[in-house]
Amino acid sequence: MPTFEDRLTITDQLVSALREAILRGKLEPGKLYSVYKLADEFGVSRTPVREAMLRLADAGMVRFERNRGFRVLRTSVRELQEVFQLRLLLEVPAASRAAIRANDSLIEQLGIELDAMAAAASAHDEAEFMARDRALHELILAASDNKKLVESVRSLRFVTMTLGASTVDRSRSLTDILAEHRPIIAAIAAHDGAAAAAEMRFHIIHTGTLLLNQLVREGRDSGHLDPDWVAAFATYDNHVN
Amino acid sequence: MPTFEDRLTITDQLVSALREAILRGKLEPGKLYSVYKLADEFGVSRTPVREAMLRLADAGMVRFERNRGFRVLRTSVRELQEVFQLRLLLEVPAASRAAIRANDSLIEQLGIELDAMAAAASAHDEAEFMARDRALHELILAASDNKKLVESVRSLRFVTMTLGASTVDRSRSLTDILAEHRPIIAAIAAHDGAAAAAEMRFHIIHTGTLLLNQLVREGRDSGHLDPDWVAAFATYDNHVN
DNA sequence: CTTGGCATAGTAGCATGCTACTTGTCAACA
DNA sequence: TGTTGACAAGTAGCATGCTACTATGCCAAG
8 A cells, every 4th residue: 555655745845835825915025024933833843834935936926035035926917917918828728729639528517517617606715616617727738638727827826826816806897707718618518619718819819808807906016018919820820809 | 345245156067067967968757866965976065066066956857756766858749849939039130139139349259260160160169169169159149138038048958958968860961050150150240140040040951950850769758849940930030030 | 386474675755953044122322 | 413334123034943755675474
């Protein structure tokens, strides 16, 4: 019997906990924190806290400053723009491929996730809704049978999640977002690759536009925003629609 | 005067050194190593070695095994296939965009890199050649003005580099590879996005096919190879050509 | 010759010690 | 008042100590 090779280390648990803390705003962007204090707070030694923060630093969520502490990084307009450009490049083809490869099992699972999203929307459970949203997108990505693709988008999403759930409420209702997902699922179920790509494209562009506009309104360095960010790779992937 | 915030930590230096050691085959895939011994070898303490290896573990190059050591991971056929699929999704549109955005400065730099590649090919300096190859691809990617795009492909490339320079020699000559790059650069210089995309697509597919076939010939788990890997997202991006 | 148990060596993971460095305070001084 | 400079507090980075665990080799029992 193979002993539990997969039992989580303290470091692993802290990665999740600290990332969650950042996403929930418990650790404020721009502020200096120290490994010492966090270790105290979590009741563990400094080592696992430091190792966890190093991984988050690798992911770009945080930056160590020698002999001063570490700073939670604020998501810039520029960065968000880059994330959505990459998501377009990855998720649109993935939607197309999901439509082509879709079997009954996938279609059923997509339906279940969609129902769960609807339920969460009705209950105004924003956290649950966003979790289901993520799950739905990952299901579509996973259909491509490319683990690195799934992992890439997952890490990209952490960046936008830093902006917080607050964003959603103000720009559009959960029901609106839900409605935007339906045609994607429908196209996949109909094995219509082109339609699935087009709908996914519309969805990501719409979401990105709303988030970017909000960040600019909030006065974040709008100087770096390319108003035409979405057209960046358009001459390439416009051919799809 | 701002004090050197950017002076490299021992950990940073070790990340480069250890990655290089893996790429050069100094650390053999599948074999168990220990932080203790490596720390001794490098004349530093265990901590920076461990932190560096954790970063490489994050990148998927090694895996820690509790109380046993860490293992350098062998690149699987499956993994390589995933890498080339992602590179197609990212680098083909990037080539197109580079062609559209290309200014005289970029075109000149591309020419310089191409000349450097030619010189390295003539001198049969394989290491230099591959370094220039990387630089050329990154130049094209950087033209998109998306740092995360550059970083994504860079990390994907580390995976294929594990296979070693040995691969190149057997499958095709440096001159052949060089020849494949010329039309890409030409298309970019001509501001022909569609052609640049098509040439980049051909180049990546060709390289990927050769590498995958070689791995299969070497007897690595060919069971997981989808002979049609390149067609995976074809229904999507075929529209480009 | 095979099997089983036990000692031994070696390891990751975690805790803690140490050092050079940065920053803020506050008193001495111009 | 404004400036300087010694001093104290706090930190990341690195070194080292400690523990529970795994693999392995050896030897005795069968």
